Amino acid sequence: MPIRSLERSDAREGFSCGEPSLDLFLERYAWQNQARYRLGVTYVAVDDATRRVTGYFTLAAASIACDEPSVRPPGGYAEVPCIRIARLAVDQRAQGMGLGSELVHAALAIALAESERVGCAGVIVDALPEAVGFYERFEFSPMGVVAVTGAKRPRPTLTWLGIGTVRRAMG
Amino acid sequence: MADYVQISAQISEATRSRLDQYARETGLKKGRLIEDAIQAHLDALDEVPVEYLIPHRVVVDTESWERIVAEMDRPVEPTLALRRLMRPDAD
Numbered sequence: 242m243p244i245r246s247l248e249r250s251d252a253r254e255g256f257s258c259g260e261p262s263l264d265l266f267l268e269r270y271a272w273q274n275q276a277r278y279r280l281g282v283t284y285v286a287v288d289d290a291t292r293r294v295t296g297y298f299t300l301a302a303a304s305i306a307c308d309e310p311s312v313r314p315p316g317g318y319a320e321v322p323c324i325r326i327a328r329l330a331v332d333q334r335a336q337g338m339g340l341g342s343e344l345v346h347a348a349l350a351i352a353l354a355e356s357e358r359v360g361c362a363g364v365i366v367d368a369l370p371e372a373v374g375f376y377e378r379f380e381f382s383p384m385g386v387v388a389v390t391g392a393k394r395p396r397p398t399l400t401w402l403g404i405g406t407v408r409r410a411m412g
Numbered sequence: 413m414a415d416y417v418q419i420s421a422q423i424s425e426a427t428r429s430r431l432d433q434y435a436r437e438t439g440l441k442k443g444r445l446i447e448d449a450i451q452a453h454l455d456a457l458d459e460v461p462v463e464y465l466i467p468h469r470v471v472v473d474t475e476s477w478e479r480i481v482a483e484m485d486r487p488v489e490p491t492l493a494l495r496r497l498m499r500p501d502a503d
Contacts, residue, residue, distance in 0.1 A: 262464075270464045281466045301466040307477035314481045320469075321480060327466040346497050362484050365470065378493040384480075385473035399470060401480060405487030410498040 242295070242340065244347040247271055247283040252293045258330035260369065266328060267297055274299070281327055284347060286340060296340045298329040298348050303365060305401075308387060314362075323401075324352045326366040345379060349407050356404045363403045376400050380410075416443075 253268045271283040281301035285294045303325035314321050326348050331340045352364045365384075368376050373383065381400035423431075435442045472480070490498075 266464050270460050274460065303468050303470065305470050305472055305480060307472055307474060309474055310477055311474050312478055312481045314484055342497060349498065378491065379497055380491045380494045384476040387471040387473055403483040403487050406490050409487050410490035410494045412499055
């Protein structure tokens, strides 16, 4: 199924992945986050016949830092630039058909391309507890988080995948 | 002075009754009430609740930081699942 950035005319209402906050984000806030505030871009898999969104993920620029760094990253920078998969969800009617993996593939392909355009050392994902195993299959590893700025929502497990590992996987 | 235009919309009978009742009780013109309601709704949609903002900066603990920095220099061996994900035609 083709995956592309969200368009205003995409049918977002009725999307139900089993996690109400992810449904509400898509229906009410994804478009304005993308088109008005430029905070993140939401990519969707859309059913051609109905224009209904069957799955989505949101990407945003992010950075990782450490309050007491014992080592410096290459170049001596204090923060590591990365891309955040802020949300990823599949409608319940489309679950179990591999769409989640397709969405991860699309997100990593974008991150890899961006790493060559503007720099990006890795990809981070906020994984709900039941989804941590799904991401670990693809080499994402859980991180110990001290603080997150910019949001107060309950934090799921943060996982990290280096872009070099993604590049190696491409062969 | 603002220009005004006429719009037409289908609403439920229940909403219509509430609108009529509120207008009778307060003496407000229905057009004013409808415009205020629409503007309040649109303003509310513009305000992204803090729980839906995307965090842009993450501070990790020292052990995680060391892993990230090490991996920048020496990428880890991708799992078979990651290889298959990124190269589905390779098998």
